[in-house]
Amino acid sequence: MNDRQISQLEIAKTKVRQLLGGDTSGHADDHVERVALLAERFASECSESVNLQEVLLTAWLHDVDDYKLVGKTQAEKLTNAVDIMAQAEIADDLSQVVLENIAAIGYSKRLNGKQPQRLAGKLASDADMCDAIGAVGIERALTYACRHGGRIFDPKVWPNVNLAAHEYNADGNTHDTDGFINHFFEKLLKLKGLMLTEPGRAEAENRHQIMVDFLRTYFHEKNAPEWSEFLEEYLRSIN
Structure with a gap:
């Protein structure tokens, strides 16, 4: 990127940090920065050429209008992303493709059959989903559970493995089977199977195994053999 593009990106970063710095839902600026760094790495590992400024703007702005933070009405309008790019003086054509990417990123959107079509959006999407899994993903899931209802593990409450889009975090509320382990x-x-690029698939494979190892150990230490069996059956069903 040239000096002007770097300057524009720095303005956008500052605005994002101001907006998300106090978030407690797992979408704070530290999450966004990790996603941006991972998306940049994926771009460098990708066999196809891609506009790095588009990748980084998509990554940095992907959560500024998340429906869990601003409500579904504003989320659909992407108000914050539009404002930030205007303040950073991003060209209209680049702004439009970044908005197109952002509008298609997110697990709930994937449940509805929507996904990014541009390579930059795919790279940012894979980076976002990778930050939800692995060791950091475990930390984020536990933090969220402790701050929203507090259910960690109830052996009597089995997960809804076929959770539909309208049930997943409906209207910002947790569903009946929600909890740290059930999540x-x-x-x-499931996220390993939703990767859209080769770098994303490779990273997700490693992070997925970290979660599997954690759950196997957790159920063993919890003396929950029925959950150990459930885990192995579940893994067979998604592989």
């Missing part, structure tokens, strides 16, 4: 089966263990 692995309802979402996190």
Whole structure:
């Protein structure tokens, strides 16, 4: 990127940090920065050429209008992303493709059959989903559970492994089977299969195994053999 593009990106970063710095839902600026760094790495490993400024703007702005943070009405309009790019003086054509990418990123959108079509959007999407899994993903899921209802593991409450889009975080509320451990089966263990690029698939494979190892150990230490069996059956069903 040239000096002007770097300057524009720095303005966008500053605005994002101001907007998301106090978030407690797992979408704070530290998450966004990790996603941007990972998306940049994926871009460098990708066999196809891609506009790095588009990749980084998509990654940095992908959560500024998340429906869990701003509500579904504003989320659909991408108000914050539009404003930030205007303040950073991003060209209209680049702004439009970044908005197109952002509008298609997110697990709930994938449940509805929507996904990014541009390579930059695919790279940012893979980076975003990778940050939800692995060791950091476990930390984020546990933090979220502790701050929203507090259910960690209830051996009597089995996950809804076929959670539909309208049930997943409907209207910002948790669903009946939601909880830290159940979240692995309802979402996190599925993400490996949703990667759109080769770099994303390679990274997701490693992070997926970290979660599997954690769950196997967790159920063993919890003396929950029925959950160990459930895990192995579940893994067979998604592989």
